Amino acid sequence: MALLIVCALFALSCWVAFYFLLCNVNGHRSCEWNCRLVTLVHGILAVCITAYIGYVDGPWPFTYPGTKNTPLQISALVLSLGYFIFDMAWCVYFRTEGPVMLAHHTMSILGILLTLWLGESGIESCAVLFGSEITNPLLQARWFLKQTGRYGTWLGDVVDLLFVLLFVTMRIFVGGTMLYCELVSPRPRFFIKCGGVAMYALSWVFMVDIVRFATRKSKAWHRQKECLKESLTANGHEGKRD
Numbered sequence: 252m253a254l255l256i257v258c259a260l261f262a263l264s265c266w267v268a269f270y271f272l273l274c275n276v277n278g279h280r281s282c283e284w285n286c287r288l289v290t291l292v293h294g295i296l297a298v299c300i301t302a303y304i305g306y307v308d309g310p311w312p313f314t315y316p317g318t319k320n321t322p323l324q325i326s327a328l329v330l331s332l333g334y335f336i337f338d339m340a341w342c343v344y345f346r347t348e349g350p351v352m353l354a355h356h357t358m359s360i361l362g363i364l365l366t367l368w369l370g371e372s373g374i375e376s377c378a379v380l381f382g383s384e385i386t387n388p389l390l391q392a393r394w395f396l397k398q399t400g401r402y403g404t405w406l407g408d409v410v411d412l413l414f415v416l417l418f419v420t421m422r423i424f425v426g427g428t429m430l431y432c433e434l435v436s437p438r439p440r441f442f443i444k445c446g447g448v449a450m451y452a453l454s455w456v457f458m459v460d461i462v463r464f465a466t467r468k469s470k471a472w473h474r475q476k477e478c479l480k481e482s483l484t485a486n487g488h489e490g491k492r493d
Contacts, residue, residue, distance in 0.1 A: 255329065255367050262333025266293070270337070284398065286341055287391050293334040294387030300327045301381035304374070312378035313429060317371055317438025324373030331380055332363045355453055359383075362446045372443045378429055379450060382421040389414040415465050422454040 266289060273285040300323075305312055308323055320328075339356040342348040366376045393410050396402040433439055433447045 252368065255325070258329045259332050259336075262330050263336050264333075266334050266337040270341075282345065283347060286338070287394055289334075290338065291388055291391040293331070294384045294391065297327070297331055297334075297380055297384040298388075300330070301377040301384075304377045305381060310374055312374045313432045315438075316375045316433050316436045317440070317443070318374055319371050320366070320373035324377050325367065327377055327380070328363045328367060328373060332360065332367075335360050335363070351453070351456055355457075358446065358449055358453065362450065365442060365446065369440060369443070372439050375429070375433060375439065375443070375447070379426075379447070382426050382429070383450075385421055386414055386417045389417065411464075411468060415461060418457070418461055423458060426451055426454055 269292070270285060270289050273288050274282065277285055277288075304321075304323055304327060308321065309315075310318055335356050339353070339360065342353060342356070362376060362379070366372050389410055393402065393407070393414065396404075396407050396410065401407065430447050430451045434444055439447075
């Protein structure tokens with residue numbers, strides 16, 4: 252366990268160093284810009300590593316939950332643990348996130364710590380990490396598009412659509428299936444199952460906000476379509492008068 256603590260501190264140090272390096276290189280950018288770059292890099296790394304663990308290295312998380320942690324699973328969890336601690340501290344210091352996101356970070360940190368301490372259920376934790384981080388690059392892309400004034404283009408619409416589809420598919424449907432397999436299996440510990448329920452419940456809290464966002468976006472698209480139709484109609488009538 253002492254070795255895991257040292258590795259987690261090393262991972263935390265690496266993320267902090269990477270953040271300050273970005274702040275030094277991108278001195279003209281805001282602190283949040285550089286922090287979101289760190290978040291983007293972590294999201295891509297986490298998705299790639301956990302996808303390899305689930306689809307190649309194994310075992311399959313839906314069939315073998317509660318199994319002993321492998322070295323690769325431990326490495327992926329330690330890497331993300333360092334990031335979540337860094338991001339949690341950053342969000343608290345700058346007060347940029349609300350209670351829901353802070354609760355997500357807290358549960359992620361506690362879940363990873365519990366998995367590493369027990370030495371098992373690493374495959375489920377990696378699967379949850381994959382499902383929760385796969386939408387992260389799109390979320391960061393949306394923010395960067397807003398900051399650069401490109402969110403109102405077709406690219407912003409594509410990013411929003413992909414984000415909603417991926418979130419509903421991975422966090423709700425696939426996540427629900429993963430939770431069911433976790434609960435019916437006799438192998439995972441009781442506390443691990445409780446953590447799975449808590450993370451899935453939090454996904455539904457996010458889902459409520461996403462439904463509201465999708466509703467507003469749909470209405471905005473409908474208004475744009477109506478305005479375009481009225482504009483074309485008006486131009487057509489003017490042309491006939493000429």
